[in-house]
Amino acid sequence: MIEIFDKLEAYLRFDFVRNALIVGVLIALCSSLLGVTLVLKRFSFIGDGLSHVAFGAMSVAAVVGLTEQMALVLPVTVACAIILLAGGQRSKLKGDAAIAMISVGALAVGYLLQNVFSTSANVSGDVCSTLFGSTSILTLSKGDVWTCLILSALVLAVFVVFYNKIFAVTFDESFSQATGIRAKAYNLMIAVVIAVIIVLAMNLVGSLLVSALIIFPALSAMRLFKSFRGVVICSAIISVVCALVGILISIVASTPVGSTVVVTDLVVFAVFSIIGSIKR
Amino acid sequence: MALLTVQNVTLGYENTTVVEGLDFEVNSGDYLCIVGENGSGKTTLMKTILHLRPALSGKIFTGEGLKRNEIGYLPQQTEVQRDFPASVFEIVLSGCLNKCGLRPFYNKKEKALARENMEKMGIEHLSGRCYRELSGGQQQRVLLARALCATSKMLLLDEPVAGLDPKATSELYEQIDKLNKEYGITVIMISHDISAAVKYASHILHVSHKPLFFGKTEDYLKSGIRQEFSQGGEGV
Numbered sequence A: 001m002i003e004i005f006d007k008l009e010a011y012l013r014f015d016f017v018r019n020a021l022i023v024g025v026l027i028a029l030c031s032s033l034l035g036v037t038l039v040l041k042r043f044s045f046i047g048d049g050l051s052h053v054a055f056g057a058m059s060v061a062a063v064v065g066l067t068e069q070m071a072l073v074l075p076v077t078v079a080c081a082i083i084l085l086a087g088g089q090r091s092k093l094k095g096d097a098a099i100a101m102i103s104v105g106a107l108a109v110g111y112l113l114q115n116v117f118s119t120s121a122n123v124s125g126d127v128c129s130t131l132f133g134s135t136s137i138l139t140l141s142k143g144d145v146w147t148c149l150i151l152s153a154l155v156l157a158v159f160v161v162f163y164n165k166i167f168a169v170t171f172d173e174s175f176s177q178a179t180g181i182r183a184k185a186y187n188l189m190i191a192v193v194i195a196v197i198i199v200l201a202m203n204l205v206g207s208l209l210v211s212a213l214i215i216f217p218a219l220s221a222m223r224l225f226k227s228f229r230g231v232v233i234c235s236a237i238i239s240v241v242c243a244l245v246g247i248l249i250s251i252v253a254s255t256p257v258g259s260t261v262v263v264t265d266l267v268v269f270a271v272f273s274i275i276g277s278i279k280r
Numbered sequence B: 001m002a003l004l005t006v007q008n009v010t011l012g013y014e015n016t017t018v019v020e021g022l023d024f025e026v027n028s029g030d031y032l033c034i035v036g037e038n039g040s041g042k043t044t045l046m047k048t049i050l051h052l053r054p055a056l057s058g059k060i061f062t063g064e065g066l067k068r069n070e071i072g073y074l075p076q077q078t079e080v081q082r083d084f085p086a087s088v089f090e091i092v093l094s095g096c097l098n099k100c101g102l103r104p105f106y107n108k109k110e111k112a113l114a115r116e117n118m119e120k121m122g123i124e125h126l127s128g129r130c131y132r133e134l135s136g137g138q139q140q141r142v143l144l145a146r147a148l149c150a151t152s153k154m155l156l157l158d159e160p161v162a163g164l165d166p167k168a169t170s171e172l173y174e175q176i177d178k179l180n181k182e183y184g185i186t187v188i189m190i191s192h193d194i195s196a197a198v199k200y201a202s203h204i205l206h207v208s209h210k211p212l213f214f215g216k217t218e219d220y221l222k223s224g225i226r227q228e229f230s231q232g233g234e235g236v
Helices: A002-012 A015-040 A044-064 A070-087 A095-116 A123-132 A142-161 A163-171 A173-178 A183-205 A210-224 A228-253 A257-279 B042-049 B088-100 B108-120 B136-150 B166-182 B194-200 B217-223 B225-231
Strands: B004-012 B017-026 B031-035 B057-062 B071-074 B154-158 B186-190 B203-208 B210-216
Touching: A002 A015, A002 A228, A015 A044, A015 A142, A015 A163, A015 A183, A015 A210, A015 A228, A015 A257, A044 A070, A044 A095, A044 A123, A044 A183, A044 A210, A070 A095, A070 A183, A095 A123, A142 A163, A142 A183, A163 A173, A163 A183, A163 B088, A173 A183, A173 B071, A173 B088, A173 B136, A183 A210, A183 A257, A210 A228, A210 A257, A228 A257, B004 B042, B017 B042, B017 B203, B017 B210, B031 B042, B031 B194, B042 B154, B042 B186, B071 B136, B088 B108, B088 B136, B108 B136, B136 B154, B136 B166, B154 B166, B166 B186, B166 B194, B194 B217, B203 B217, B210 B217
Parallel strands: B031 B186, B031 B203, B071 B154, B154 B186
Antiparallel strands: B004 B017, B004 B057, B203 B210
């Protein structure tokens, strides 16, 4: 046991480890907040779809040779989020079909591009690390850390300021609209924030596992808590703790960061489910 | 000037007309029941009054200082709400949101209003309870209290007793009647239950692709349309 702590202490002296922890915690915090809304509005799959879009956009950015990949990935993902969420109710394509189409489409295009135009020798390694985020959290540049800090601060601010409106629109869209709340505008805002969170969270867990980071804490919290505020606060705490624990375990045990964090979330979900069913 | 005026309104979707020639007024203190078969345009009419969808033609306007966002609405329950983790107080308070404007949080006055409306509906003891654990009748009371937070003048109810057992149904009808008689709130209700409609409502609007009847309840009973409707095998 003491060995493990020594090892951790040694690692914590490295800048990249501290950066990873800061960024990991921030990402976990942001992703858990809107998870509740996403789950309740039956939008869980949108998170998954958008993460694939982000993967596709990242491949394009890599092929074109952009140094700041975020500059392309973020706008593309935001645009897709708007199309999926805002157009969802009216469009001819049914919501879930549209999501499935966009997500696998982007995945295919992304992999094709990386394979055909690849500049590196290890294509499958590159693809794997984008999909599962195997190392990116440990190789963050100073710029990445700052981008992440600013975007998370924005997401947090938006969530706190619009908390009551997000609640009302999540619970009952037609009532809010009937009483003069601009529900469509808030849906749009939620979509944009989700896109930002997904692009951020790709750094931590990679694009395939992003939706786990968004959905699991909310689902765990919903097993035990009975008020919206309770669920939101609890899922934020679960998410942050799981990210911390996951990152530390992955450093000590040399496991992939993303999947370790997600498995930690999964364990917490199992525990909460059991407690929830005992209480009932 | 009436509280709500509907003038020669036609409702429908792109190519199909659901109901046409709607012409009626609702005055302050009225209790209007909208009856008719499924698909005759009742819910569409309600959504149009609430600005949730446009009318194909005609005019709907409010008077006596009633603003369009001051109409309380009790929608039919959605799938999302059945397992929503929210406390009763959170939900009732969310009805005050139209008073907040750009202010991000509720103030003391709005919280007091939420409590007052919970008392009116007799659910103050449920304040901290989880919405999804309540019975159907209790849930409807919560949503009614929320609607009361949004309005002090007019309530629109879309089949409020759907899915309730007979006891909860009659309790809810009494509660709505009390809101109308004691607090002077104007009520517009969609109902399948025609015997309750004629018992409580002061006015009846019977629609079936075109308005068959609009007027006082007594006149409706004399008109014989009710019998026709009953024999159609619906609603009684």
